[in-house]
Amino acid sequence: MTGTPVLAARDVSMVFGGLTALSEVNLTLDEGQILGLIGPNGAGKTTFFNCLTGLYTPTRGTVTLRGTRLPSDPAAVTVAGVARTFQNIRLFPSMTALENVVVGRHSRMKQGPLASLFHGPAYRRGEQAARDRSLELLEFVGLGRVHDELSRNLPYGDQRRLEIARALATDPSVLLLDEPTAGMNPQETEATRQLIFAIRETGVAVVVIEHDTKFIFSLCDHVSVLVQGKLLVEGTPDVVRGDPRVIEAYLGKPPDEVEAEVRHYADETADHTQVIELDGGSEGDKR
Template identity: 80%
Template sequence: MSSAPALQAREVSMVFGGLRALNNVSLELAKGQIVGLIGPNGAGKTTFFNCLTGLYTPTSGQVLLGGTQLPGDPAEVTTAGLARTFQNIRLFPSMTVLENVLIGRHVRMKQGPLSSLLHGPAFQRGERAARERARELLDFVGLSRVEDELSRNLPYGDQRRLEIARALATDPSVLLLDEPTAGMNPQETEAARQLIFRIRDTGISVVVIEHDTKFIFTLCDRVTVLVQGELLVEGTPEEVRGDPRVVEAYLGKPPEEVQAVVEEITHGSAEGASGE
């Protein structure tokens, strides 16, 4: 077995016209680790995910999954074992919950086009196995009871969980979650945290983008902070939340957002501070 990191981004840069959205950003994710990616609005977090998943071709830099360079095409990246969810939920609203997960599962189905066309025995066996796996995943994320519901009818938090189930259906070794708790209430957020821990416990490594720093500091093994396309700080949650550069970067936000951010950071610090 290779001892290569689950995911490695080496000095990734992305330039849009005159804008350098990412400047030599590196990140390493060990197997079984949860890494958080935080930073003020426009820091380049989603652009970084897009570079990792082949949606954007980085201007320079390399991305390796399990030590092997990833292809530049999103579908091939998924097949290679890197799955993601999106900041804005991207489900098929007129399909059922089960069908949405099956879409993810089809990445792993082996039937050739002729078998699919003829609906032969191999196709039917494959379909049965796909449904079984999709149902297991719905059970895993807690959505079994609504498998026949149209996905557009699900509450927001359940739609986010469904997106995760669909990503898991591709059998990833690494899962990227872009703002998985955005718009969730505190109960849903806590359920999302527990779900991410359970995903990690199955052996999948996870990278999470989140604005909720308290969530990140209590979830992740390590945290990377991006500011204006640059890697500002990388370290354990304790190292990062105590770093004055991080507080300063967040205070650079518009005045109306400052107080909320200070409170988030303070809460995160207070919880983890040794008994204070």
């Protein structure tokens, strides 16, 4: 099913002191859609996710899920059906992969905290079901074999996938991914692209923030470009890719040329141990 809005942001603005991080941003996510959100560092992408998930209360504007206004409370937003991952990974490092996913599952379960005091049969059935579903999700993201590993011992790419499994454990209708391929090699990036397609197949609509424009243009049905807190352009990948304002304001040059230049610069400066920060900016999801 496509064409029905599931998530809608209307005129969302976010002001921090004197800084306007978002200015009247609109977004409509349809059922079955994969929407890409791109823009330079500091454009307000993470801040926008924080507004969509109740972590921040927008200064102005509204966020609705299937027409119902979402509360300014992250736990309630999760229960309503919006799940996310974070630009800077947030896992429980001393818990196993499976335990991390079970935690996500718990945010969805009906039994209250008292149930765990009594450990009755209903409680045990619930726990078993949570484990079974969590294992299934680990298989789904390709981590079934490492379910017993402590999450801190997993390679970086696996930790990112584990975060996705934990988000999926909340049974979302919308999944928000903040830079899911950051730090991944090309093979892992491609596996993540395929995973996002598979997630869409399960009926979850997805919004993805990424810097890798090739990844975004080959993944998304719709792309929104945020620059200095404002929506600059939105449309199909073809429309966005060809828009002169995007090329000028965001890419500066065609993506291939930009990448070639970055590689060249990296080679030139390798001897001087200079670090090129493509995304070293602030992360609005730090609290």
